Amino acid sequence: MESEISTSARTRLATIARHMSPSNCCSTSHHGGIRIEGRVRDALMAGKPVVALESTIISHGMPYPQNFQVAKEVESIVQQSGVTPATIAIIDGIPCIGLMEHELEKLAQLGPQCVKTSRRNIAYVMAKKLTGATTVSGTMFLASKVGIHVFVTGGIGGVHRHGETTMDVSADLTELGRTAVTVVCAGVKSILDIPRTLEYLETQGVTVIGYGTDEFPAFFTPQSGCQAPCRADTPEECATIIGENLKVGLQSGILIGVPIPSQDAAMADAVESAIQSSLMETKAKHITGAEVTPYILMRVNELTGGASLSANIALIRNNALVGSQIAVALADKLA
Ligand code: PSU
Numbered sequence: 001m002e003s004e005i006s007t008s009a010r011t012r013l014a015t016i017a018r019h020m021s022p023s024n025c026c027s028t029s030h031h032g033g034i035r036i037e038g039r040v041r042d043a044l045m046a047g048k049p050v051v052a053l054e055s056t057i058i059s060h061g062m063p064y065p066q067n068f069q070v071a072k073e074v075e076s077i078v079q080q081s082g083v084t085p086a087t088i089a090i091i092d093g094i095p096c097i098g099l100m101e102h103e104l105e106k107l108a109q110l111g112p113q114c115v116k117t118s119r120r121n122i123a124y125v126m127a128k129k130l131t132g133a134t135t136v137s138g139t140m141f142l143a144s145k146v147g148i149h150v151f152v153t154g155g156i157g158g159v160h161r162h163g164e165t166t167m168d169v170s171a172d173l174t175e176l177g178r179t180a181v182t183v184v185c186a187g188v189k190s191i192l193d194i195p196r197t198l199e200y201l202e203t204q205g206v207t208v209i210g211y212g213t214d215e216f217p218a219f220f221t222p223q224s225g226c227q228a229p230c231r232a233d234t235p236e237e238c239a240t241i242i243g244e245n246l247k248v249g250l251q252s253g254i255l256i257g258v259p260i261p262s263q264d265a266a267m268a269d270a271v272e273s274a275i276q277s278s279l280m281e282t283k284a285k286h287i288t289g290a291e292v293t294p295y296i297l298m299r300v301n302e303l304t305g306g307a308s309l310s311a312n313i314a315l316i317r318n319n320a321l322v323g324s325q326i327a328v329a330l331a332d333k334l335a
């Protein structure tokens with residue numbers, strides 16, 4: 001069984017290697033129109049652990065300059081865990097796996113002027129040579145193209161409240177259904193309809209795991225009132241599940257919900273009431289579609305005097321740590 005995993009890992013690495021120009025050894029290279037930073041490419045080819053990071057969280061999820069600081073800090077947490085970080089974005093039309101510091105800063109400064117890029121507009125952003133910050137769905141797609149199995153973020157999109165009539169269901173959920181990447185997150189915000197989000201993930205065939213908990217976490221709080229369908233308590237357990245997913249070739253994703261550390265969840269009540277007020281504002285102001293999530297994130301931060309931002313940053317740090325441990329355990333398994 002172990003050797004079947006190794007074979008698939010070797011095939012993947014060989015495929016990537018074939019697409020890489022030997023003249024680009026030790027520097028950035030290109031693979032099917034995708035730019036892979038040298039350190040990321042070297043790690044992938046050596047079968048060393050790599051963690052993908054998204055960029056919408058930087059451009060649309062947090063204000064400048066905290067977003068730039070957090071982006072760098074998360075990369076360094078991953079690095080200190082012995083894992084190569086690969087922040088993913090589209091820079092001037094080129095999908096990039098791993099960014100230079102000045103590119104991270106550009107995304108952070110541009111903020112919402114970057115194009116929020118999910119699967120639906122990857123080709124458009126490339127064709128128009130735009131700069132796109134990739135969402136969970138866009139990042140998963142690009143990560144899978146280069147053989148990255150683990151991706152860390154804060155929270156994912158879901159079924160919006162009243163989604164049964166608006167049909168506002170995040171493309172993150174369908175991507176999880178069709179792309180074999182594991183997303184490590186703090187669950188789904190209560191701005192969304194959490195029970196329907198879990199139903200939809202079931203329909204999509206996504207393996208949903210509570211990390212050290214029986215409950216699916218709700219981003220700012222460890223509790224959502226919803227059972228997580230599966231539970232894993234250690235990075236090794238998660239890595240075993242990921243290994244089986246790859247081995248049997250499910251070609252669908254895994255969602256690991258890591259509860260926010262309890263000391264950081266203290267402001268939960270204030271955050272919850274801010275969520276309620278900003279939800280009402282989106283209705284009054286007729287804010288819809290892709291603009292809903294960024295608007296609510298911004299308003300909740302204003303209304304809580306920055307407390308939601310601190311909690312957000314704390315949970316991303318924690319996810320980076322857990323995700324890196326999972327990536328290390330997985331690399332051992334695939335070796
Ligand atoms: N949830 C958060 N923070 C975020 C996002 C979601 O708590 O930054 C971002 C992610 O990039 C996610 C995207 O993939 O919003 C989902 O947007 P939508 O609901 O439009 O699909």
Ligand code: MN
Nearest residue numbers: 168170289290
């Ligand atoms: Mn939407």
